[in-house]
Amino acid sequence: MTKRLSLLILLLLALHPASILAHGGGTPQLVKQPAGAYALYVWTNPDPVRVGTMHVSVALVEPDTEEPVLNATVQVTATPETGDPITAAATHDNATVKTYYETDMQIPQQGPWQVAVSYQAGDASGSASFPIQVQRAGMNVQRIAFGVALVVIGVGILYMGRKNRRAAAAAATDKK
Numbered sequence: 001m002t003k004r005l006s007l008l009i010l011l012l013l014a015l016h017p018a019s020i021l022a023h024g025g026g027t028p029q030l031v032k033q034p035a036g037a038y039a040l041y042v043w044t045n046p047d048p049v050r051v052g053t054m055h056v057s058v059a060l061v062e063p064d065t066e067e068p069v070l071n072a073t074v075q076v077t078a079t080p081e082t083g084d085p086i087t088a089a090a091t092h093d094n095a096t097v098k099t100y101y102e103t104d105m106q107i108p109q110q111g112p113w114q115v116a117v118s119y120q121a122g123d124a125s126g127s128a129s130f131p132i133q134v135q136r137a138g139m140n141v142q143r144i145a146f147g148v149a150l151v152v153i154g155v156g157i158l159y160m161g162r163k164n165r166r167a168a169a170a171a172a173t174d175k176k
Contacts, residue, residue, distance in 0.1 A: 036126020068099035072121035
């Protein structure tokens with residue numbers, strides 16, 4: 001049974017890599033964008049951004065050496081065309097790559113948004129921004145496929161277990 005459980009876990013990981021790779025990646029929005037004394041790299045996830053959770057990953061680097069700046073306070077502000085802005089602190093706490101600053105933001109409406117990333121690192125500060133188009137929340141096909149895969153794998157394991165028990169019972173009966 002341990003082999004089956006290990007196989008099930010491996011299959012689940014193979015079928016659903018997006019949840020494992022959610023942090024530290026996504027669609028590049030800013031690439032080595034000058035912002036004050038440093039440069040910013042910014043990625044958003046999912047692609048396309050939809051109503052719901054938007055994950056933002058930020059790398060703050062020395063522009064010449066690409067060395068990460070690790071002691072900054074980083075803020076991400078998303079502003080809709082109409083409505084109030086949403087601000088969140090991006091930190092190393094939830095980052096898979098500990099040199100990144102990351103945050104999750106709840107985006108409540110579709111339409112054009114402006115996302116600004118600002119930092120304060122000692123005496124240095126800076127900011128840069130980019131536009132995004134937030135699409136309506138859609139059906140999460142990936143989660144549905146993941147659920148179906150779980151059911152299929154579960155039924156397969158049950159079938160194999162039942163088949164093995166029947167074969168063992170038949171072998172025991174033949175020995176009598």
